[in-house]
Amino acid sequence: MSGFVDLHSHYIPGVDDGVRSHADGVALCQGLAALGYAQVVATPHIRTAMFDNRRGDLEARFARFADQSAGETGMPELGLGAEHFCDDVFIGLFERGEALPYPGGKALLIELPSDSIPLALEQQVFKMNVRGVRPVLAHPERYSPLFRRTHALDRLLNMGVLPLLDIMSLTGKYGRWPRRASERMLEEGVYYAACSDCHKPEDVPSVGAGIERLRELVGQEEAQALLGEHPRAILRGEAEP
Numbered sequence: 001m002s003g004f005v006d007l008h009s010h011y012i013p014g015v016d017d018g019v020r021s022h023a024d025g026v027a028l029c030q031g032l033a034a035l036g037y038a039q040v041v042a043t044p045h046i047r048t049a050m051f052d053n054r055r056g057d058l059e060a061r062f063a064r065f066a067d068q069s070a071g072e073t074g075m076p077e078l079g080l081g082a083e084h085f086c087d088d089v090f091i092g093l094f095e096r097g098e099a100l101p102y103p104g105g106k107a108l109l110i111e112l113p114s115d116s117i118p119l120a121l122e123q124q125v126f127k128m129n130v131r132g133v134r135p136v137l138a139h140p141e142r143y144s145p146l147f148r149r150t151h152a153l154d155r156l157l158n159m160g161v162l163p164l165l166d167i168m169s170l171t172g173k174y175g176r177w178p179r180r181a182s183e184r185m186l187e188e189g190v191y192y193a194a195c196s197d198c199h200k201p202e203d204v205p206s207v208g209a210g211i212e213r214l215r216e217l218v219g220q221e222e223a224q225a226l227l228g229e230h231p232r233a234i235l236r237g238e239a240e241p
């Protein structure tokens, strides 16, 4: 299997809880390429009071990283988005054009608090839909209201939100409940795509183990769709869950 497209990773050094050095960013990207990733999109956190990143600075840092790694061998194609924490600050940024969608501008990655589905989320998703930007939801299996049942997501799924499996959840990296929830959501067919959420080069073997586990659970064809065709469709604005 190859030709994967990763829509969630943290390889820009020094901007969030991802890699700390340029060398580690390069090693992370090379590691994912060796697993079969043709394209890896960096998604640094934009989260108030924790990671107060802004679009212009992230674009400059991404350009610097891409520039400085241009001579390295075994690199995937690089891209930039962001992992937006869904609060009032986020929707303000979005409405002013200061959020950071995926390359092509057709979709944007959001994350939620770990213990609640915000009431304002439907309104935020509505606003994104109006502007033709598809919300992609990071790791639903890691939110405690969804550990046992998926129904709290139903309305959002009906509004076109695209759930993104964090492949390392399948290995138990985040604990027993996210692992169980990820297996259940795979069975339910909830996920539209799968990503690495890789934060450091040392995560790469776990991503590889997660890909193997995904193949065991859903088979080769479905795994390839989740890792390759579907993320590519998200970037083109052609995702059809």
Ligand SMILES: [Fe+2]
Residues within 6 Å of the ligand: 008, 009, 010, 083, 138, 197
């Ligand atoms: Fe992340």
